[in-house]
Each structure stands twice: as C-alpha cells, then as structure tokens.
Amino acid sequence: MRIALEVWRQRSPEEPGRFVRYETAEASPDMSLLELLDVVNEGLVQNGEEPIAFDSDCREGICGTCGFMVNGLAHGPLQGAAACQVYLRNFRDGETLWIEPFRAKAFPLIKDLVINRSALDRIIAAGGYVTVNTGNAPEANTSTIPKDLAEQAMDAAACIACGACIAACPNTSAALFTGAKITHLGKLPEGQPERGRRALRMVRAAAVEGFGHCTFAGECETACPKSIPLQVITQMNHDYLAARLRGEGRAQPRHIEPGTPKRRR
Ligand code: SF4
Numbered sequence: 143m144r145i146a147l148e149v150w151r152q153r154s155p156e157e158p159g160r161f162v163r164y165e166t167a168e169a170s171p172d173m174s175l176l177e178l179l180d181v182v183n184e185g186l187v188q189n190g191e192e193p194i195a196f197d198s199d200c201r202e203g204i205c206g207t208c209g210f211m212v213n214g215l216a217h218g219p220l221q222g223a224a225a226c227q228v229y230l231r232n233f234r235d236g237e238t239l240w241i242e243p244f245r246a247k248a249f250p251l252i253k254d255l256v257i258n259r260s261a262l263d264r265i266i267a268a269g270g271y272v273t274v275n276t277g278n279a280p281e282a283n284t285s286t287i288p289k290d291l292a293e294q295a296m297d298a299a300a301c302i303a304c305g306a307c308i309a310a311c312p313n314t315s316a317a318l319f320t321g322a323k324i325t326h327l328g329k330l331p332e333g334q335p336e337r338g339r340r341a342l343r344m345v346r347a348a349a350v351e352g353f354g355h356c357t358f359a360g361e362c363e364t365a366c367p368k369s370i371p372l373q374v375i376t377q378m379n380h381d382y383l384a385a386r387l388r389g390e391g392r393a394q395p396r397h398i399e400p401g402t403p404k405r406r407r
C-alpha cells in the first residue's frame with residue numbers, strides 16, 4: 143500500500159519547524175506506524191540525512207513513551223490505543239498522514255516529535271505516593287477492599303502518563319492525568335492518610351506547571367489510550383474541595399517566642 147507522511151521537523155526549540163513530506167514504497171498493512179517511521183529513518187540515514195526524532199520503548203501500549211498527533215488526533219484514529227498500536231491497515235491506501243508533536247505550553251518541544259513531559263513527573267512527585275508501610279504483598283483473599291473500589295483504583299492506575307489527554311484538551315488541562323493518579327491512590331485504604339493533601343498538592347502542581355483548567359470538554363477521555371473515564375476528574379474535584387473545606391494545606395501560624403524583636407520589612 144502507499145502511505146505518504148507529512149512529518150513535523152524541527153531541529154531545536156529555537157529554530158522554526160515545518161512539515162516535510164516522505165513517501166516510501168515499503169509500506170504494508172501489517173506494519174505499525176512506528177515501523178513505517180523506522181523505515182523512513184533508515185532511508186534518511188542511508189542518504190546521510192538527519193532521522194526523524196520520536197520516542198518509543200515498549201511498542202505495545204504499556205510505557206507511555208510514544209505519542210504524537212496523527213491527522214490532528216492524539217495517538218491517531220484508534221480509540222483505546224497508543225500511537226505504537228496504530229497499524230497502517232487503519233488507514234486508506236494512498237492516504238497522507240500528518241504527524242506532529244503533542245502541543246502544550248507545559249510540554250516544551252525538544253526535537254521533531256519529541257517533547258519534554260517531565261511536568262507530569264513533577265505532578266506525581268507533589269503527591270502521588272503513600273507513606274504508610276505496606277510491607278510485602280498480602281495474600282489476595284485477605285484483602286478487605288470492596289471489589290468495586292478495587293476495580294476503580296485499578297482502572298485509574300492504568301494511566302501510562304503519555305500526555306495525550308493534555309494534547310487533546312482545548313485548555314491543555316492535565317485534569318484527566320492528575321485525576322487518574324489521585325483516584326488510583328484515593329480509592330484504597332493505604333491512600334487515605336494523605337488523601338486531602340495529595341489532591342491539594344497535585345492540583346496546585348498542575349497549575350504551577352502551566353496546564354489549563356478543566357471545562358469538561360471531554361476530548362481527553364476520547365484520546366486516552368487507556369480509556370480513563372471522566373469520573374476521575376470528579377473524584378479529583380471532590381477530594382480537592384473537601385480538603386479545602388477542612389482547611390488542609392493552610393499555612394500554620396508561626397510560633398513566636400515572647401520578646402523576639404520584630405523583623406524589619
Ligand atoms: S489519562 Fe490517559 S491520556 Fe492522560 S496521561 Fe493517562 S493514559 Fe495518557
């Protein structure tokens with residue numbers, strides 16, 4: 143089959159980028175889109191040209207490393223699939239595919255299709271953890287977690303931090319990602335001690351990183367390769383507001399010893 147690629151090429155953030163057309167006669171329906179990029183890159187290297195920079199690792203929808211826009215859709219046209227799980231049989235013979243990086247202020251471009259997604263790591267570092275000593279994995283049947291809660295936690299834990307929800311959102315909001323991480327821990331007993339603090343810190347971290355506000359446009363849910371549901375955003379809002387109403391996260395008044403001289407302003 144014949145597939146033409148229009149790929150965003152940009153050597154560095156400082157230089158302007160543009161779409162460059164690539165055509166190859168080696169495309170086959172059973173080839174993945176990333177394999178087609180590999181073939182194009184082999185040709186570029188053989189010609190002494192710079193290969194297209196793109197991220198990938200597992201190539202089976204697990205690691206969250208891959209991700210770019212295909213014809214304006216984050217990860218391409220397949221629902222519930224990452225870019226590495228898109229095959230050429232999902233396109234028409236003779237089609238031209240427009241491939242460009244995820245675009246968001248908080249995802250600075252590094253090169254071609256590669257962006258820096260470390261803002262997502264910083265959101266997790268702000269509160270995506272538990273501090274209780276969980277010990278070794280318990281025997282499954284001794285667990286007292288209701289099945290529906292365990293399933294909701296597992297569904298939220300499926301998030302692979304790819305950033306497609308952000309690229310698809312008209313506000314570049316990280317609400318689906320942050321909500322997934324908050325829900326994943328907040329549904330389980332081990333996640334309760336920090337539940338309020340976690341929501342406050344992670345929501346604030348997302349704002350500090352420059353992600354936008356959620357207006358429930360719903361594009362994120364459609365683009366998510368792990369089909370994370372919008373309900374995780376409701377959970378995030380609930381935990382955040384409950385923590386605010388409880389007064390969590392407010393600055394504690396400093397204890398000042400009597401007789402301490404006032405600091406000059
Ligand atoms: S919520 Fe879905 S789209 Fe967003 S980062 Fe997680 S897996 Fe990717």
Ligand code: FES
Nearest residue numbers: 199201206208226
């Ligand atoms: S390469 Fe790992 S999810 Fe695509």
